[in-house]
Amino acid sequence: MVEAIYNELKKITEEETHILNGGTEIEKNLYMTYKQSEVDATKLLDAGKLIQVRPHTRFIHFPAHTHNYIEVIYMYCGSTHHKIDGVSIELLQGELMFLNQKAVQEISPAGIDDIAVNFIVLPEFFDYALKMMGEEENLVRNFVIDCLRGEKESSSFLHFKVADILPIQNLVENLIWTIMNKQPNNRSINQVTMGLLFLQLMNHLDRVEINKTVEEQKLVLSVLRYVEEHYRDGELSELAQSLHYNLFWLSKEIKKRTGKTYIELIQEKRLSQAVYLLQHTKMSVMDIGMAVGYENLSYFHRIFQKKYGETPRKYRLRTHH
Structure with missing residues (x-):
């Protein structure tokens, strides 16, 4: 944690003083x-800017709302509680x-030590980052493309639990520092940094939580x-490989979504097909x-007997018409 950034972010703002x-209630005219x-x-971006950062306003409930931009939230310290499309999410320190x-x-209202950084990002800011990500489909790239198109084909949010991934933490802090300090060439620096951040996040797709309502249905149907x-x-x-997902992440998701492992599915x-062939063919x-x-x-016999309580031959004799 960079002390200069922390000291700036923890300051009580004029809006928070009023609260x-x-x-x-939030002052809607500010937003x-x-x-x-x-x-x-x-309301939040200076004219001509594509990205800005501001600390999340603490001490008050922020009612249900949408944004006409992409919001990236980084939990600098503490935690915040969100409801996104009806899904409850606790964002912990170091998460994105x-x-x-x-x-x-x-x-929900945040306490004095719950410091979140909100990135206000216009879609076109991601143009360069998208080029850096290449052509291969994945969860992150699909999300960015949908943001650029203003569509909701993929999940409406990505929640990355990456507090222990040092390169990601460093890149986010670099982004915050560069934007807050308005250094020369900051647009190019920030766009490249965002691209590097996406490349790192693509290496950790096993750490992402998504909106289940859309992605879950697509994933389960594909599997x-x-x-x-x-x-x-x-x-x-x-x-x-065909779905462009991390193998370990996909294995966990299949179990989570279907209640069964891939092998069990x-x-x-196989066994249901074997039953059909036993009943309807002379094979x-x-x-x-x-x-x-x-x-x-012998393995076929063993697992068949385990599931149906008898050998394939006995099953055929009992059920064959």
Whole structure:
């Protein structure tokens, strides 16, 4: 933590003084113009600027609102409690959260030691960072593209739990320092720094939490479709590569979203297909085992008996019509 930044961010602002003196609601004229629930970039950004930082206003509840810009929140110290599109999130020290223009955000009152930094970012600021990220699809790149288009195809927020990732912490502090100190060439420096930050975040996709409502449905459908089509020989590593997800992260997400591991989903599909073949064909048990993806016949017998309580042959004799 850079002491100069901390000392600047912890200062009680004029707005916070008003709240401490009895103010019970946010001063909407400081944030909004026409739409009374949309925070307006023109209220927070100097003319011609693409990015700005400001400390989050403490001591007061911030009611549900959207932004006409991209907001990035960095928890400098302490914690803050948010509700994003109805999802409760606790942002802890060192964590980052990106919100697109469609995200509906509500914030609980923060204490004096809960210091969050809000980055107010116009979409075009991300142009250079997007070039740095290359062409390969991933969660971060898709989020940035949707922000640039003003769409909500992907998650409305990305919550990165990266407090222990030193390069990310350094890059965020560099960004804060450069913006606060208005040094020469700061636009180029800030755009490159943001690009480097995205590249680092892409290395830690196992640390991101997303809006489940959109991404969960897409992910579960993609996994189930892959299992349906590739249950004989489909590898999780191939699925991760085709979906452009980190292998470890995808493995955890499948278990979290379906309640089963990838292997369990594959086994379930193979065995249900074996049951169908036992009941509706005259294929031998060995051929059925091979057809559904088991080269080891004794293993096929073992897991079949474990699930159905009898061997494939006995199952066929009992159920075959």
